[in-house]
Amino acid sequence: MPDHATALDALGLTITLTAGPTREPLDPVRYLTNHSSGKMGYALATAAARHGARVRLISGPVSLATPAGVERIDVESASEMLEAARQAIADSDIFIGCAAVADYRAEQYNEHKIKKTPGDETLVLRLVKNPDIVATMASAEPRPFVVGFAAETRDVEAYARDKLERKNLDMIVANDVSQSGLGFGADENAAVLLWRDADNEPGRLELPPQSKATLADAIIATVVARFHATQR
Ligand code: CTP
Ligand code: CA
Numbered sequence: 277m278p279d280h281a282t283a284l285d286a287l288g289l290t291i292t293l294t295a296g297p298t299r300e301p302l303d304p305v306r307y308l309t310n311h312s313s314g315k316m317g318y319a320l321a322t323a324a325a326r327h328g329a330r331v332r333l334i335s336g337p338v339s340l341a342t343p344a345g346v347e348r349i350d351v352e353s354a355s356e357m358l359e360a361a362r363q364a365i366a367d368s369d370i371f372i373g374c375a376a377v378a379d380y381r382a383e384q385y386n387e388h389k390i391k392k393t394p395g396d397e398t399l400v401l402r403l404v405k406n407p408d409i410v411a412t413m414a415s416a417e418p419r420p421f422v423v424g425f426a427a428e429t430r431d432v433e434a435y436a437r438d439k440l441e442r443k444n445l446d447m448i449v450a451n452d453v454s455q456s457g458l459g460f461g462a463d464e465n466a467a468v469l470l471w472r473d474a475d476n477e478p479g480r481l482e483l484p485p486q487s488k489a490t491l492a493d494a495i496i497a498t499v500v501a502r503f504h505a506t507q508r
Contacts, residue, residue: 284328285500291329292368292420293321294361294375294409296336298354302401303386312376314338316425316465319492320374321346327496332368334360336375354378354406361409368420370503373410374449376427381406411443421503423447429454436470437478447471447502449495458485465491469498474505 295317300308314335321333322343331346334357342348349364351357354377365371380403390399414422424445426436429452436450450468452458458465466485473479479502483494 283497285497285504286324287328289329289369289500289503290332290367291324291370291372292332292334292361292364293317293324293372294334294336294357294377295321296338297376298336298357298378298406299352300378300381300406301353301385302382303388303390305389308378308381308403309337310376310378312336312338314340315463315488316492317372317374318343319488320372320496322489323492323496324372326493327500329370329500332364334364334375354381354409358407358409358412361413365413365416365420370423370499371410371413371420372423372499373413374425375409377409378406380404408443410445414444414446421446421499421506423449423499425449425451427451427453433468433470436468440470440472446506447499455485463488467491467495469495471502 296314297310297312318340321331324331325343325345333346333348335348335350337352349360351360357375357377383402383404410422410424413419422445424439424443426439426448428435432450432452436448440448448470450470464485465488467483469481471479481498483491
């Protein structure tokens with residue numbers, strides 16, 4: 277671990293994070309989800325605890341151990357994740373949305389297992405948009421310092437800056453998920469941190485490919501420094 281991981285710059289702060297995928301049920305035995313492993317969010321929770329913060333981790337279904345000293349709240353769907361985030365917001369100084377929230381859920385949940393219809397070769401599922409959790413946190417009053425992630429396959433920084441503005445976030449962590457061996461499921465990742473400073477000037481910090489643990493540490497250090505800068 278880098279030396280600054282031992283800097284207790286987040287002492288006295290409460291940091292709430294979301295991590296992992298969400299799972300959107302179709303019927304009692306089936307669901308829609310994505311490939312998020314939760315590794316990046318769990319690495320961030322670990323780093324935040326090392327920086328001295330009280331850490332609350334709202335987690336979708338993952339096969340990872342709860343980091344030491346972290347309070348974990350397990351959820352499945354995006355709606356459950358939003359509800360847990362709403363309950364956590366009042367006493368959070370910083371909210372980091374790292375979860376790969378499913379953008380859509382089934383319009384109708386089937387109480388019973390969906391059966392094949394004889395003769396039908398296709399099945400149409402109608403999906404509806406899920407609420408945006410980070411945007412909801414960023415529009416709350418009073419609101420914590422809100423950090424989002426942007427996983428993109430092209431025009432990474434342009435799309436990420438657009439999300440920063442559109443969701444009214446304080447900072448965004450842009451990931452290029454088209455690079456093999458980085459991001460989804462991998463142990464390594466790279467990122468570009470984007471924000472607006474006090475004079476509304478664009479801020480930018482590029483973090484090269486490294487382990488998710490050291491990357492998480494650098495992200496937490498930057499988020500906490502920006503948080504303190506905005507409190508002045
Ligand atoms: N996010 C969220 N709630 C959603 C969708 C996304 O909180 N319903 C958050 C993610 O946790 C992440 C950020 O929004 O911090 C960006 O997620 P991403 O999937 O990159 O962006 P979207 O706004 O969903 O846009 P798109 O998938 O169309 O690129
Ligand atoms: Ca999305």
